[in-house]
Amino acid sequence: MGISELQTSDSATAPLQLAREVLAIEAREVQALAERLDENFVNAVGLILQCRGRVVVTGIGKSGHIGNKIAATLASTGTPAFFMHPAEASHGDLGMITRDDVVIALSNSGEADELLAILPPLKRIGAKLISISGNRLSTLSKAADVFLDAHVSQEACPLGLAPTASTTAALALGDALAVTLLDQRGFSREDFALAHPGGSLGRRLLLHVQDVMRHGGDIPSISSSSLLKDGLLEISRKGLGMTAVLDDAGKPVGIFTDGDLRRAFEAGVDIHGTSMGDVMHRNPQTILPEQLAVDAVALMEQYSISSLLVVDQQGNLVGALNMHDLLMAKVV
Template sequence: MKNFKQLALNVINIEQQAIAELSQYIDDDFAKACELMFNCRGRVIVIGMGKSGHIGGKIAATLASTGTPSFFVHPGEASHGDLGMVTVDDVVLTISNSGETGEVLAIIPVLKRIGAKIIAMTGKPESTLAKLADTHVCVKVSQEACPLGLAPTSSTTATLVMGDALAVALLNARGFTADDFALSHPGGSLGKRLLLRLADIMHKDDRLPTVTEAAKIKDALVEMSLKGLGMTAIVDVNKSLVGLFTDGDLRRILDAEINIHQDSITSVMTRNPLVAKQDMLAAEALKIMEDKKINGLIIVDDNNHPIGAMNMHDLLKSGVL
């Protein structure tokens, strides 16, 4: 029986070596490629055929999501109309391990006539594509992980890693931030953690649980039950926040000699509670609540007037938690 585990380890070792060898190709040509893309006034257009095309699609997606506008064009489609997408302001990243891919070479004269800058990413610096390009990024590997030396394996891995190196180098050069990243990732939990603010999820207006400091404990309990947040804000005559009463506070006073019908809510409320502002990120509020071991927050304006409330259930429903 074949030793599948050893065969797999051989592949990993070969591909690790291929990645390690890439460091020698982070040279002046790599820097020039970065400069061309950094100064590009249009888009970075990635072109590749076959497995190189699949890797090119991922590189284009990574560039686009990290601050370098980019998209992938199939070389076959490019020869039948899609070259109309390319302008003189664009930079074209062409990918071919051999540097002799016919479909890619066929469109180079047109790209040159358009005036777009060309970056070649190949495993052969002496190849036709490398020589025709404005700069060449080498991704040469000593061997493929495929024992036949035929299926693109180490070479595609090296190309993918070099694409990441280009994208991250450009990300840092542009001063790309987490907020910038969020704008291109509005969907899913990542986008929500980076974009969603308390103003987007807080309960406000008639849904905001509030009683005055003249209220009795029973009044606060009724308000908490009606609004369903497990807490209520307590405000003074100027509608400024003076305290907070929660389900947790209720449990703590059960053993005390308290008359919920006669005692004032101010006798059991938490004074000067932790509050938040409506422009706070929901993810930031989540961290505060976890650190302080609390289940909800009152949101106040600049005058300390309650304008909203939220709890862990709201974070769960929003997808942040």
Template sequence: MTAEFDYQKTAQRVLDIEKAAIDGLYQYLDRDFDHACRLMFQCRGKVIVTGMGKSGHIANKIAATLASTGTPAFFVHPGEASHGDLGMIGKDDVVLALSNSGESSEIIALLPVLKRRGLPLICMTGNPTSTMAREASVHLCTRVEQEACPLGLAPTASTTAALVMGDALAVSLLEARGFTADDFALSHPGGALGKRLLLRVGDVMHRDERVPRVGLDTLIIDALLEIGRTGLGFTAVVDDQQRLVGIYTDGDLRRTLDHKIDVHHTSIEQVMTRSSTTVHANMLVAEAVKLMEEKKISGLLVVDEQHHPVGAFNMHDLLRAGVI
């Protein structure tokens, strides 16, 4: 019997209900929404987000989204708050409290203390006549017509609506602050985006003896040994002053073999590529990646102001660094 159950039909019904819940939020983007945004934008402390049960999980996510998009915020569990965690809330903070019913006893118990401290209170509920809505400095309504749960018990559409309203707040504040991708990277240094935006070539390149190099009169066969030693797929070719004058790559080797050139008796100067693409150590890795994509090359040499090779890296190094 279970195998005959139409799971997709139920899923479609859930999506329809939750889509309707999101569509219903447009009517609540009013002056109260603007007021809530201004309170958080002008906040000199942090936005304290709180909620109980499923609303607490949504509140935690909203706090994380705010914090990562330029609005300092953190989550405080309302049950723990009344047992000491209220001390985490400062005089310059703003409180954002979530409860679908607007009657969460754990949050209502905190209201006298929050009011005594004179903290702005933004309440997000599905009931504009609830205790929390009446006591709030600003009320954000997230009322839904029905839950996706057929029993009307499990918070589903209501939590989706609250989550979306939280995202609307966070992104509105992000744009109002002029928050940029570089700002985002500073709070996400461990992520791929943060690494691409913060890391510089000098952070990922090989140095010293790990930089392949040969002289102009080096035989091709010896240059191949140098390429194999470092495993980067290329070697720098330098003059007597150790300045870069060319590069020899795996691609150059294929062309050498195609022309049946004797690798044991021909110098690298005769077959090297002279116009090599180079970068500097202080270049952002993101810029280097873009350059490699444009030039369709898999590795780069790094030079200093005197055009001396000081580093080298390839796509494998970027993969290991987590930037691509």
């Protein structure tokens, strides 16, 4: 059916029906793949875990695109990996591979010329070979140290031509490898963040309070015995919308915010005759500098506040921050 026929068809469900069939076919093929996983998968995981070099993923055409994504997923989950185009491999890129590496080669047919051309030199180099293929009798599968069966009973393409279910199965198998390796290595959320410092998860897991807090002369602070008018000047100078209130030993015993100021004005408090200790909010919420910045966000949300004082293990004031600081750091 052509596009014009779809647009004039009385049945508006035809495109949806075909889309659902595509998804159903691909889901069935992935489920079938899960059910036939065997010791070969375990052997592939073991081979990669024992690898002293890198995992090199290769494939041509659609398999190459899938291989590129598998390499990226492996690299971001604790298994050093990169993609090598098989055509470029025949023209010098094989020099990137050593005997300590493991090569994962993808080809649904297992007979891609570009892959078969690099099998002899790979054997001479001594790198281990894992094949992901839909043909266990193929040249590639027979040459591999470990063969992972990714065959599908049908493609989702109505013509049976475009790689659809087969590429989905190969991609899912690559994800299964990456996640299993992640688990076996004890790869943590913190490890993941180190590989993604530019992402939101990286910021949430790598940024600490000390990385975003105001410190030194930028910390608003005033003695509890000082007058309220002096506290207002300190708030205005430091621009955090609050000030820490300190005792004679210099430790924070309270906090005074813009909100406290409004309430003081509403109560008719004399700013020239009232001390900070009389109007401050006692027992302020504090956080340690080595805690994660995301912990500061959680504290602010829990207590419906927009500012925090940062203290060290001895209770000394070492910093201050507000929600704007966290927003600027893209933690929120």
